[in-house]
Amino acid sequence: MSLIPILSGKTVSFASKLSGRSGSTWPGHVALSVDSNIVKKITRKNPNLKIILVAGTNGKTTTSKMLSEILEANGKKVFSNQEGANLLNGIASSLISRSNPFGKIKYDVAVFETDENSLPIILENTKPFAIILLNLFRDQLDRYGEVNIIADKWKKALENLPKDTLLISNGDDPMLSFISAKSGLNSFNFGLPKGKASNSKQTSDVDFLYCPNCSTKLDFESRTYSHLGKFKCPKCNFTNPLIYSFDSLSNPLLGEYNRYNINAAALLLTEDFGIGLEAIELSLRNFSPAFGRQEKIKFKNKNVFVMLSKNPASFNQSIEAVLSKEKSPNVLLVLNDRIPDGRDVSWIWDIDVEELVKKAKSITVSGDRCFDMGLRIKYSDGKFEVKENLEQAINHAILKLKTGQTLYILATYSAMLETRKILTGRKIL
Amino acid sequence: MKQKLIIGWLYPDLMSTYGDRGNIITLQKRCEWRGIETEVKRLDVGFDNKQLAICDLLFMGGAQDTQQNIVSHDFSAKKTALLKELIESGTPGLYICGAYQFLGKYYKEANGNKIPGLGILDLYTENPGGNSPRLIGNTAIKILNTEYLIHNTILVGFENHGGRTYIADKNLAFGKVIKGFGNNGKDKTEGIMYKNSIGTYLHGPILPKNPKLADFLIQKALEKKYGKSKLKHLDDSLENKAREIILKRMG
Numbered sequence: 001m002s003l004i005p006i007l008s009g010k011t012v013s014f015a016s017k018l019s020g021r022s023g024s025t026w027p028g029h030v031a032l033s034v035d036s037n038i039v040k041k042i043t044r045k046n047p048n049l050k051i052i053l054v055a056g057t058n059g060k061t062t063t064s065k066m067l068s069e070i071l072e073a074n075g076k077k078v079f080s081n082q083e084g085a086n087l088l089n090g091i092a093s094s095l096i097s098r099s100n101p102f103g104k105i106k107y108d109v110a111v112f113e114t115d116e117n118s119l120p121i122i123l124e125n126t127k128p129f130a131i132i133l134l135n136l137f138r139d140q141l142d143r144y145g146e147v148n149i150i151a152d153k154w155k156k157a158l159e160n161l162p163k164d165t166l167l168i169s170n171g172d173d174p175m176l177s178f179i180s181a182k183s184g185l186n187s188f189n190f191g192l193p194k195g196k197a198s199n200s201k202q203t204s205d206v207d208f209l210y211c212p213n214c215s216t217k218l219d220f221e222s223r224t225y226s227h228l229g230k231f232k233c234p235k236c237n238f239t240n241p242l243i244y245s246f247d248s249l250s251n252p253l254l255g256e257y258n259r260y261n262i263n264a265a266a267l268l269l270t271e272d273f274g275i276g277l278e279a280i281e282l283s284l285r286n287f288s289p290a291f292g293r294q295e296k297i298k299f300k301n302k303n304v305f306v307m308l309s310k311n312p313a314s315f316n317q318s319i320e321a322v323l324s325k326e327k328s329p330n331v332l333l334v335l336n337d338r339i340p341d342g343r344d345v346s347w348i349w350d351i352d353v354e355e356l357v358k359k360a361k362s363i364t365v366s367g368d369r370c371f372d373m374g375l376r377i378k379y380s381d382g383k384f385e386v387k388e389n390l391e392q393a394i395n396h397a398i399l400k401l402k403t404g405q406t407l408y409i410l411a412t413y414s415a416m417l418e419t420r421k422i423l424t425g426r427k428i429l
Numbered sequence: 430m431k432q433k434l435i436i437g438w439l440y441p442d443l444m445s446t447y448g449d450r451g452n453i454i455t456l457q458k459r460c461e462w463r464g465i466e467t468e469v470k471r472l473d474v475g476f477d478n479k480q481l482a483i484c485d486l487l488f489m490g491g492a493q494d495t496q497q498n499i500v501s502h503d504f505s506a507k508k509t510a511l512l513k514e515l516i517e518s519g520t521p522g523l524y525i526c527g528a529y530q531f532l533g534k535y536y537k538e539a540n541g542n543k544i545p546g547l548g549i550l551d552l553y554t555e556n557p558g559g560n561s562p563r564l565i566g567n568t569a570i571k572i573l574n575t576e577y578l579i580h581n582t583i584l585v586g587f588e589n590h591g592g593r594t595y596i597a598d599k600n601l602a603f604g605k606v607i608k609g610f611g612n613n614g615k616d617k618t619e620g621i622m623y624k625n626s627i628g629t630y631l632h633g634p635i636l637p638k639n640p641k642l643a644d645f646l647i648q649k650a651l652e653k654k655y656g657k658s659k660l661k662h663l664d665d666s667l668e669n670k671a672r673e674i675i676l677k678r679m680g
Contacts, residue, residue, distance in 0.1 A: 141447060142565050142589055146493040202442075204450045209442055215499050217474060343566065344587040346632045349451030371671035375637045378667055379451075379458045386667075 005035040006042075006103055009096035024085035028092030039088065039125040042095045045103040051126050052268070053114045055154075056134025056170075058314045060086070060113040061290045062253070063134060063261040067111050070265065070283040074275050080111040083290065084340075087118045088125060116150050117143070120157035130166035130272065131158070132264050133176050137226060138207050138350070139311040140342035147207050151175050158183040168268050170260060171243035172228040178212035181241065188271060190263035191243030192256065194222040194230055204350040205312035213238045224256060225320070226313045246270075249280060252287040253294050255321035292416040294321070297423045299394070302401050306419055309410040310341065312350035319356045322408045331360050331408045332397045333377075334367040334390060334415035341412040345369050348376045357382030362400050366393035367415050390415070391422050432658070433466040434650050437484030440492075440500050441471050444528055447589070449490030451634035452523060455643050456486065463661045465651070474503045478511050486650040487515065491526030491632065494538075500531070504547060513549045521625035521649040525635065529620065529628030530554040530592055539591070550623055551597035563591045567679055568609030568631060570619040573602055578648060583607065584639045585675050586631025594630075596621050603629055608679040625649045638672045640665045 009031035031038045043051065054064045061083050071078045081094040091112050099105045114122050116139070123131070133154070138147050158167065158179065169180035171189030180187045205226045211218055211233040218238075223229030232239040246266040251258055262284065269275040289295050295306045307322070309315040322329050337345050353376060357363070363384040365373040370386050370393075377384045387393035397407050411419050420426075438453055453469060460467045470480055492500065516522065530536050533546045539558030546553075565588065572582045584604065593613035596602060602612070603620030611619035611630070620629035625646075629635065636643040644660055651658040 138446060142587070145563065145589075145591075146446070148493045148495050204445065204448075206442070210496070210499060215495070344447065344589065344632065346448035346451070346587060346634055349448030349454065349634050349637070369671075369674075371667060371674055372638070374667055375671055376451075379454050379637060381458075 005031040005038045006096055006099060006101055008034050009038075009093065010101075013093070013097055024082040024093055025087070025089045026093070027096050028089035028094070031096055032089055032092050037125075039092050039095060042099055042103045042105070043126050046099075046105045049105050049107060050109045050129040052109065052111045052130045052132065053119070053122060053126065053128045054111065054132045054134070055114045055116060055119045056132070057116065057137040057139045057311060058317075059134045059257070059261045062258065062293050063132065063265055064111045064113040065290045066261065066265045066284070066287060067268070069287060070269055070275065070280055071109055071111075071273065073283045074273070074279055076108040076273070077106070078109045078111060079107050081113065083113070086113045086115040088121055091122060091126065117153075120153050123157045123161060127162065128165065130168060130268055132268060133167070133169040133180070134260065134264060135170055135173055135226075135228065135313075136175055136207070137205065137311055137313040138347065141347075142342050142344040143339075151179065151212075155179045155182060158185060161185060166268070166272060168264055170228070170264070171241045172224060172230070172260075173208065174218060174227060174231050174238075175208040175212050177241055178238070187241075188267055189241045189243045190245065190260065190267045191240065192224050192228075192245055192259055192263070193247065203316065203352060205316050205352075211236060211238050225317060228260075246277065246280075248277065250284050252284050253289055254325055255317055257317045292411075292420055295420075297420070299423045300398055302398050303406040304398075304423055305406050305408045306416060306423070307408065307410050308413065308416045310412050312347050315348075315351045315410065318410050319351070319353070322410075323355065323359060326406065326408075328359055328361045329408050330362045330397060330400055330405060331356065331410060332364045332366065332393060333373050334393070334409065334411035334419060335365070335369045335373040336367045336412050336415040336418075337369050338414045340414050345372050348373060351376070353377060353382070354380050362397070364393050364397045366390050367412070390418055394419070394422055431464065431466055432651060432655060433468065434460060434485045434647070434654070435483055436467055436469045437472055437481055437487045438469055439472045439487065439489035439528070440474065440503075441490075442473065443496040443500050444490045444492040446491055446493060447526070447587075447632040448634050449525055449632070452488055452490070452525070452636040452643075455634075455636035455640075456488070456647060459640065459643050459663065460647060462663055465647070474499065478507060481508065481511055481515070484515070485520065485654050486646055487512075487520060487522035487524075487626075489522075489524050489528035489531075491528065493527075497527050497531065498544075501544065509547045509549065512547065516549060516624060516626045519624050519649070519653055521646045521653070522627070523635070523646060524626065524628040525632060526588075526590055526630055529630065530594060532628055533594070536592060550621060550628065552594055552621060552628075554592040554594040556591045557593060563589060564593075564610035564614055564630075565589045566609055567675055568611070568619070569607040569676055569679055570604030570609070570611065570631070571607055572604050572642075574622045576645070578645045579641055582639075582641050583676070584631065584635065584642060585672050585679075586629075586633040586635050586639075588630040589632065590630050603627055638668055638675070640668045
């Protein structure tokens with residue numbers, strides 16, 4: 001293979017470091033423009049490098065971090081793409097930075113979190129060892145179109161892979177169960193034991209309540225959250241596959257939803273890397289969250305808890321997690337509508353804020369679309385304060401805290417980055 | 430006597446992407462704050478015509494293609510006849526995106542496949558296919574309908590549709606596009622307004638940031654049920670602020 005794309009990628013990487021520009025996507029972008037098959041070529045050159053792709057609407061970063069840490073703790077040499085750089089150019093950058101000029105990579109495993117829309121092209125280029133599908137929810141509809149379009153793309157892309165590819169998929173998600181069954185791949189499914197939410201609970205963060213096979217309304221015996229749960233089609237009998245759940249493992253983070261991430265990681269690691277549950281448990285106990293995902297930060301001597309909350313399912317889960325930790329929390333909700341957040345803020349009306357509104361000690365709203373978020377709270381008969389400027393909002397909300405109390409900040413993606421920058425004084429991405 | 434409105438929500442778990450539930454919440458709250466009782470009737474697959482017949486105000490949201498097929502299947506000739514009767518008799522209703530398209534004659538998919546609509550309103554929708562992009566983005570429109578309650582009101586919303594809709598009688602256009610694409614990105618029309626029924630591409634959802642429109646629907650429902658009625662004034666400063674910010678950004 002030609003050295004030129006790799007070298008040009010590496011040169012850009014060096015140049016961007018010098019100029020202080022983000023080196024996570026540019027090198028790959030440049031290398032791909034020199035040779036559009038560069039990712040294919042590098043991966044083919046490294047048949048022993050096991051590539052794991054982690055896809056899903058929510059939980060990609062956390063699951064990837066868990067996988068990497070547990071694998072490393074068990075003697076594997078692991079690298080991954082930088083958070084946010086989860087398109088093909090980000091993966092190309094990551095591969096280039098780890099390879100020598102001849103395309104050789106001296107690592108055992110690459111864990112790549114993968115953008116939903118880019119999964120097909122990344123699958124085609126990387127031919128991974130394993131794929132983890134965490135979940136699929138409505139998210140950034142202005143960018144992705146409809147959630148069914150994504151499901152359809154995934155289904156087609158998976159059907160074209162070598163049949164011995166490992167697929168680790170969420171068996172509580174009707175659509176993913178369907179995709180997994182149809183893929184013909186070497187599939188295993190994780191899930192959770194029966195959840196508490198009943199079938200009758202009507203939430204608006206759901207996408208797959210109808211049978212993906214025959215379009216009949218599914219019967220849910222129980223649900224954990226959103227459309228995840230124990231389902232059966234009354235017409236064609238389509239139901240959950242056999243699922244694996246590792247209930248003895250600790251959950252280092254808040255919220256049952258994180259158990260899905262743990263089970264996904266544990267299923268892959270026990271089945272295909274021969275790592276035992278004790279070893280996984282040990283790593284989980286030392287696990288600290290990825291930035292902005294239930295991240296604890298000290299600010300002006302007060303505790304702040306930052307939770308990325310970027311779509312209805314994730315926002316609802318953040319609310320549940322906050323209320324499980326504190327009966328009467330102080331919260332700051334930050335809503336932006338920039339490209340990484342999705343330009344359409346309609347989704348906030350699919351969140352169930354009513355319980356939070358009832359229980360919260362104080363609610364402050366901020367962000368580019370703070371008045372929209374304010375309306376969401378107003379129409380739940382809640383009390384709140386609007387602070388357009390984020391820094392002022394944080395300072396204002398902090399002042400309300402008594403000693404020992406925590407401020408919970410629920411923020412969309414760009415809002416989370418901005419919040420962290422204010423709290424830590426540093427920019428990470 | 431306390432006034433009461435029954436709000437019929439057609440296919441809430443199928444025709445509800447893009448936060449369309451916010452429209453229902455807005456109608457409910459704006460009634461509740463004025464002491465008007467509301468009942469939201471969820472009209473799911475297999476609903477009985479009797480349930481639809483007693484509704485004072487109707488709402489149907491947008492959907493993805495698969496979901497819309499299920500709805501299409503469920504919407505029998507009998508249901509269509511009743512809905513037509515309600516619309517003709519002035520029952521106010523709001524039909525967003527997929528629901529708006531569904532009221533028309535047909536929807537032609539990108540692959541040329543024609544899906545028949547209910548044929549209640551004289552309009553049709555075509556997805557040109559090929560490389561023609563979805564029409565996505567913030568939108569502002571000015572209401573054309575001469576009804577004094579809403580005439581010339583500027584509405585904001587967010588549109589996201591692949592189909593281009595053409596209405597037979599442009600005088601029935603709900604609004605004139607100020608920013609964005611509207612029905613088809615060409616003729617500057619947005620939506621349709623026929624009697625008290627409104628079909629539109631505006632998500633956002635439309636009602637929370639456009640309280641005048643929400644009140645118009647409520648007022649019409651009350652008038653039809655109880656005769657003349659005047660709505661109590663509500664403080665809409667937050668609603669107006671949210672609308673102004675997005676209008677300003679659109680220039």
